[in-house]
Amino acid sequence: MTISPPLVPYLESTAKPVNGTPVLLGVPFDGTACFRKGAARGPDSIREASDCLESYSPFLHRDLSLRPFSDLGNLILAGENAEKVNTLVKEASLHLLSKKLIPFLIGGEHSFTPGAVAAVLEHHPGLAVVQFDAHADLRNEWTNTQWSHACCMRRIRDMIPPSRILQCGIRSGSSTEFDDLRESGCLVPPDIDSLTSALEKVEGLPLYLTLDLDFLDPADLPGTGTPEPGGVNWQELEELLAALPWHRVVACDVVELAPELDPTGRSSILAAKIIREILLSLP
Numbered sequence: 001m002t003i004s005p006p007l008v009p010y011l012e013s014t015a016k017p018v019n020g021t022p023v024l025l026g027v028p029f030d031g032t033a034c035f036r037k038g039a040a041r042g043p044d045s046i047r048e049a050s051d052c053l054e055s056y057s058p059f060l061h062r063d064l065s066l067r068p069f070s071d072l073g074n075l076i077l078a079g080e081n082a083e084k085v086n087t088l089v090k091e092a093s094l095h096l097l098s099k100k101l102i103p104f105l106i107g108g109e110h111s112f113t114p115g116a117v118a119a120v121l122e123h124h125p126g127l128a129v130v131q132f133d134a135h136a137d138l139r140n141e142w143t144n145t146q147w148s149h150a151c152c153m154r155r156i157r158d159m160i161p162p163s164r165i166l167q168c169g170i171r172s173g174s175s176t177e178f179d180d181l182r183e184s185g186c187l188v189p190p191d192i193d194s195l196t197s198a199l200e201k202v203e204g205l206p207l208y209l210t211l212d213l214d215f216l217d218p219a220d221l222p223g224t225g226t227p228e229p230g231g232v233n234w235q236e237l238e239e240l241l242a243a244l245p246w247h248r249v250v251a252c253d254v255v256e257l258a259p260e261l262d263p264t265g266r267s268s269i270l271a272a273k274i275i276r277e278i279l280l281s282l283p
């Protein structure tokens with residue numbers, strides 16, 4: 001596993017990781033994107049866009065300049081397939097967890113999340129996963145691979161029972177996927193009351209948050225590979241994020257920004273802002 005230092009670090013990032021703090025690591029991979037590619041440019045575009053952000057969040061009344069975190073840059077990838085990328089992400093996450101750091105992975109497409117979850121499970125066997133996404137991602141195989149971004153939650157279900165998985169905001173999938181979501185009890189509507197009551201079923205457990213940016217409405221975030229109408233807006237997302245028990249979040253990711261699909265650049269700015277709010281919310 002090799003990591004390249006960031007050309008432009010994320011806003012206010014300190015150079016060296018400090019014990020117990022979040023560490024950003026980019027995964028510039030879009031090898032399984034089934035509709036439109038471009039997520040490989042996500043991590044660098046988020047860093048560039050962070051330059052226009054204030055370090056202070058009025059909503060949280062917290063300032064990033066007072067919170068240590070670091071930006072390690074990107075995993076160096078050279079044509080690996082999605083399964084191999086999962087192995088590399090697992091290795092990298094295990095390394096960060098062994099140093100008592102909080103892995104915060106930036107995509108890249110959603111396909112690498114199972115690798116990160118596998119690593120966190122070794123440190124936290126009772127781990128629960130909260131997914132914010134437009135898509136169920138529960139296919140067993142898609143475009144000739146079981147490691148497609150359309151399969152990532154199926155691979156996580158292979159490791160973690162549905163009683164410890166919340167899939168919030170899902171509004172697209174096959175009838176089989178939706179039957180599964182309803183029967184398993186994983187489906188959570190994207191409103192505060194539903195999320196709060198669903199979180200009771202994983203009360204006290206360590207949490208992994210995976211945020212697929214197509215959870216947002218394409219009107220707010222058009223720069224993503226498989227946009228899906230009917231999503232939440234920024235204010236609604238901010239309130240949903242605020243409802244999470246952050247003291248129990250041990251790792252997270254934000255995935256599926258494809259910056260070049262949005263010539264206005266506002267998708268990258270919104271993604272950078274979401275990452276600021278998450279950095280300010282983590283323990």
Ligand code: MN
Nearest residue numbers: 134135212214
């Ligand atoms: Mn999605």
Ligand code: MN
Nearest residue numbers: 110133137212
């Ligand atoms: Mn997804």
